[in-house]
Each structure stands twice: as C-alpha cells, then as structure tokens.
Amino acid sequence: MIPGQRGSHPTHVTRYESDEAEQESGSQGRGSRLAFGLNGPLRSGGGGGGGGGQNVHSRSGGCQLAVVGVARRHVLLSKDGRQPRCVEGRRESGSPRLEVRGMMMEASFDTEESFDDPSCLASQPPGSVSPAKRQIKEVKETKATINCVTFPLPGEGPEQQLLKPDEWSYCDYFWADKKDPQGATSLPGFEVLLQKQLKGKQMQKEMSEFIHERTKIEEEYAKNLSKLSLSPLAAQEEGTLGEAWTQLKKSLHDEAEVHLKFANKLHTEVEKPLLTFRGDHFKKDLKKYDHHMADLRKQLASRFASVEKARKALADRQKDLEVKTQQLEVKLSNKTEEDIKKARRKSTQAGDDLMRCVDLYNQTQSKWFEEMVTASMELEKLEVERIEWIQQHLRQYTTLRHETDMFNQSTVEPVDQLLQNVDPSKDRELWVKENKTGEVRPVDMDI
C-alpha cells in the first residue's frame, strides 16, 4: 500500500517529450513524427477505489519512422483529452473511417493526400487514474501484464469498441502476441502482419515468374510456328491451290507474330510490373518496421523491469519504515525519530521513483501502441494496393489473351478466302499452258 503521499510528478524531460513539445507547438517541420494515445484505463474496477477528479495524463511520444516509398501518417495526441478527434487520410478504395473511442487522436499526412471527414466518435475521456488514489491490490485484479504489455482482464475495465468497426482492420486484431504451436516462443502480432506482407511479396514474385514462364512458352511457340512457316514444304504447289497453300504458310507466320507480340506484351505489361512493383527496398522497409517495433518492445521490457525494480524498492522502504515506526513505539528516542524521518523520506522517494517508472512505462507502451496502429494501417494499405495492382495486371493478362485470340482468328481469314478460290479447271489451264508438248494429233500413216 502506498501511503497517501502525492509526490510531485517529475517533469517529463525525455527525448519523446521534447518531440511532443514540438508537436504541441503545432510545428509540422518533421513529417515522420507520430504520437498516439492509449485507450486509458478510466473508471476501472467498476467504481471500486477512490473516485473523484481523475487527472488525464496526456501521453505522447514521437520518433522518426523512416520508411522509404510509403506514405507516412502522423497521429498526434490532442491536448484536450475530452475532445478526441480523428482524421484519416483519404484512401483510394473504400476510404474507411477510423473511429476511435476513448482515445485522443489526430492524424495527418505529410504526402499530398487530402483529408476528408475529420469527425469521429468520442465516448470516453482518456487518461489514467492518479496512482495515489488507488490501491495496488485493486489494480492487480483488473489488469494483467503479458510479455510486458498491460491488458485489462476479461470483464474488467470499460468495454472497448473496435477502432475501425466493420472493417477488419489490421489495427484492431493484432494486439496480443501469437503463441507458437509448440508454445515455447511467441511472435508479436505485428510480426504476423509483416509475415503476411512478405508472403504477399513472394506471391507477387511467383506470379511474375509464372507469367515469365508463359512468356517463354509463347516465344518458343512463336519461334516454332515461324520456322515452320518458312519451310519449303509443298512450295512447288501451283495455281490457285498453290496460292492458298502459300497463304496458309504466310498466315502461320502471322500467327507466329501474334504470339510473339503476345509474349512481348506479357513481358512488359504483366511480368515486369508484377516483378518490379515494390522492389528490393520493400523488404528493407519491412525490416525497418520490424526493427522499429522490436526496439519499442525492448524498451517496453526495460521500462517494465524498472517498474518491477522500483516496486520492490518501495516495498523494501515501506517495510523499513514500518519496522522503524514499530521500534519508535517501543523505545522513543531522538535518534529513532530521526531514522523514521529518514525512512519516510526514502519511502516517499521510492514512491516517487515507482510513479516515475510507471509513467515512463506507460509512455513507452503508449508510444508502441501508436506505432502499432499507424504501422498496421500502413501495412493494410499496402496489402490493398498489392491486391489491386495484381488484379489490374492479371486483367491485362486476360485482355492480351483475348486480343491474341482475335488477332489469331484474323490470320486464318485470308486462307479461307483463297481456299474458296481454289479451282481445279483454272489450275489445269495454267499448268497445261506452261507444260503442253503439242496439240496436233497423230494421223494414220499412208503407204
């Protein structure tokens, strides 16, 4: 139990806070900074513990998220906790509205994307209960820290609404870590999203390979048709039949050309766009996301360790103060009273330390939370883009196939035409004119 001392909260002078200050002053100078508020544990424990005026601890952090080629989104924590606003960048398809309940959020983009519909719902004012008014025991009953992340226990805390209901947004479903099937290790939810991206990239690459194979088959086919079309077979056929035959071979050449063109277009209009969409830098970008989120988790773990350590130190100090107070009751002395004073000061200092550590932990968790939302929405957008890109280029594939069939059909028509003109009588006339030996018939010999 922390005695009812309200230690003066140490001024937050961290790197993040200085960033926050910059954001609070409205500076937009550094486009890649972001901050986000947690859904604060307001009115936790169903009215148990001290009520009264709860301070809203506006927490925000800022850091640089260096992502090449990806639109970066700034999510800024509003100073006014009771007026949460939500702004989401316009999306090319669907443009889902981000609804944020119980959190302060302001989103902006440093790309040319415009904003629309900045309104959003606000049901609960965010913030956290002043620790001095609550009992630790009570807190332990409503929250649990798993892998250094603090979650409300089932049935505890205010009901959470999805950030983006009806959208199955990544930002709503990957808060917990994923247990390994063996149960030994666990994978951060964000890693699951990253793996989806990597798999998507792989699928895109494999589709490109598939089209490449098709291209090669078409090239080979075209080469064979072309070669055959140049064969001298039956080149000596004469007359109208010879003409039809020559056209048949010529049409085969045209057919080869159609398939060669198909191959070329497949290469430039399907295979290459599928291959080069998000080049090698994409995996590097994902790695940056990965490292960034992992760093935040490490920081969170470190802050959590500090909290644990400070909690133990406070317990030790409180124990010491209790012992000394009991000693005072037994034999009153100046020396003891001086000790008690000292012990109380140390206990108060330990309480302040714990508060500072918890505050730092919460700041880091808040920071991680913000990055999670931002990054997962980025990945979600990337996935939509990937699917639409692939859809567009597979459509191009079917268009090219249709074209090929049509062009192919047109190569047969002149053959049909000349086959219709085949005329054995005419061919005989032509041949006889050229090869006749003599039309004077023999006559009987006279004696």
Place this chain on the structure above:
Amino acid sequence: MIPGQRGSHPTHVTRYESDEAEQESGSQGRGSRLAFGLNGPLRSGGGGGGGGGQNVHSRSGGCQLAVVGVARRHVLLSKDGRQPRCVEGRRESGSPRLEVRGMMMEASFDTEESFDDPSCLASQPPGSVSPAKRQIKEVKETKATINCVTFPLPGEGPEQQLLKPDEWSYCDYFWADKKDPQGATSLPGFEVLLQKQLKGKQMQKEMSEFIHERTKIEEEYAKNLSKLSLSPLAAQEEGTLGEAWTQLKKSLHDEAEVHLKFANKLHTEVEKPLLTFRGDHFKKDLKKYDHHMADLRKQLASRFASVEKARKALADRQKDLEVKTQQLEVKLSNKTEEDIKKARRKSTQAGDDLMRCVDLYNQTQSKWFEEMVTASMELEKLEVERIEWIQQHLRQYTTLRHETDMFNQSTVEPVDQLLQNVDPSKDRELWVKENKTGEVRPVDMDI
C-alpha cells in the same frame, strides 16, 4: 510408186482384233478393255490424190489397264464412222462434255457412275484413205513421222478441232514428245503428265508433313502450357485474389487441352487424310500406266521399223521387176518372161507386205492414241480429285483453327469473372479472421 494393185487386205487377226470382236458383239464382260479411233487423215492434201469412196478403217485395240482404286473408262470405237458419239462419265465438278471431232468414240464406265448427255458433235467422218489410191510422194509431203509417230505437216491435212475445246484437257495437249532442254533426249508427252502426278503426290505428302510439324508444335505447346498450369507458383495466394489466380491456372490447363485437341484433330482430320490419300499403290499404278504407254511406243517403233523394211523390200522388188522388164525388151525369151512373172509376183507380194505393215503400224498408233486419250483423261480426273481433296482438308485445317481460337477465348472468361470479384476488403476479412492474435487493446499500467 505402188502399181495399181489392190492387194487383198490381210484379215486382221491380232490379239487386239479378237478383243475388238468381243467389244463389237457388245460383250461387257471385261471392264477394263478400251479402244479408241484416231482422227483419220480424211481428204488430206487439199483434194490431191484420188477421191472417191473412202473406206473407213475402223481400228480398235483392247488391252487391260489395271488401275486400282481409279474409275476406269471404256472408250469404244464406234462401228459407224459417220455417227461419232461421245459419252462422258458424270464428274463431281464441272462435268465437262467431251466433244470429239472427226473420230469415232463411245465411252462407258464400269463403275456405278451414271451417264449423262451422251450427245456430242460430229463434224468429219473418220477413216483413212485407201493407200492404193494415193501416191507415196504425195503422202510424204503432207505427213511426217517423228519419234515413230505420224503427224500431219503444218497446214496439211484437215483442220483439227480440240477433243475437248475450252477445257484445257490433258488429252489435247500432250501429243508430241517434249524436247529436253539439252535437246539430246526427248520425253513422251505422257511422261510429262505422269511427272505432274508424281509431283502432285509429293506436294500432298509435303503438306501432310507440314501439318504433322504443326501438330508436333501444338502438342509441345499444349504440354508446356499444361505443365505450367500445374506449377505451384503463387498457390498460397489467398481469398478472392487467390481464387482468381487458381482459375487463371486452371484456365491455362483448359487452354492446353484446347491445343491438344487441336493437335489431335489436325492429326486425324488433316494430316492423315492428306498422307493416306492415294497410298503407296498410287505410284505403282502410275508405273503401270508408264510401262503400258512405253510398251505401246516400243511396239509402234517396232512396227515402224517393219514398215521401213517392207518399204525398202518393195523398192528392191520394183527395181528388180523394172530391170527384168527392160531385159525382156532387149531379148525376148521364155525364160525371161517367166522371170518377169516371178518378179511381178514378188513385187505384188512386197506391196502386200508393205500394206500389211502400214496397216499394223496404224493399228498400233491408233491403239496408242486411244490409250493416250483414255489415260490422260484419267490423270486429269485424278488431278481434279487431288486438288479437291487437298482443298477440303485445308479447309478443315482452317475450321479447326477457328474452333481453337473460339474455345481458347472461352477459357479466359471464368478468369475475367473471378478477377472482377477480387475484393481487398473481403480478402482482409478472411485473412484477419484466420490470423488475428487478439483484439483487446493494451491499457495504461497502474501503480
């Protein structure tokens, strides 16, 4: 000069004549016999030489023309030289009418083919001038024997009308031998026709080879497409995009099937009919034609040699008679008168011999003529059939090509359909449902 002796014409008792007798008695027992009359040298020399009643020497020959798989035509020499008739078998296309001028002709078929339009023109009664009424000198001026075949000299003899005017029929244009470009050897006109047949057979074979090559290309193409369609590339793509991708691969398999079917049909419906139309027996048949005509030409040469020999013998006998007659005038004696009688008898006999030899020569030439007309018309018909057969099967080729393009087009449609259904939101929903780690968001830690 042959003295005015009309030697009794020896009765024609040759193999051909017995055949002729059979034909004249209306026997149709042996279907493959044929006989034909020459365009006789009627009123040759522009009224020169003896006029008067000209006997018509009906000449005909019969022989067996063994041609397998070919409708055989009987051309029979009419007994009534002044009522030439012409019957030609119905042809599937064009059905040209055979007009025979100045020759007796009757045609019949031993196949089930029906006859139509048996009428034909008759402008000149056929037959040949009785040799006894002409002077050899005169004959020599109006006719020339080239390679043992006797032709009227240019401008001599009655004007010859084509047997089948406006048809460019083989039977009208290959009477002379073809001079080799080097001029050394000469090729019978009939050989030119045979070479055309051989070339036609070769063209047909080469077209079949061409289609075979195309078949192989299609098979290879189908094999490659099919193999690619079974590739596992991007098989792990999920959701609606995954469905479209799976359909794209399935459609590739269908496309492969279309090309395989095309290949199979090309093989059975084009390549094979082109290859097997007139099998190996065809060349043997042509060889039989060849040998038959060559034999007739050899026989003609032999008969021509006999004529030359008989002509020389007659000249010798005439010289002998002349010498002996002159001796008689100088010293009359019984012995000499007996010699003259003997010499006159021998001269008469030599005259008869010559007449018999000329008659045999003319018979053989007539026989050759008939065979030439019959065989060249056969070959002409074979060529029409060949062209129509090829035309028909190249048409089948274009039909199959059209079908292939159409079937191909239909394989793309289900891909188009599923590409239209691709929906990034739905895909996200499916994936999130399956892969989400937890939707409870973290909260601030309390002290």
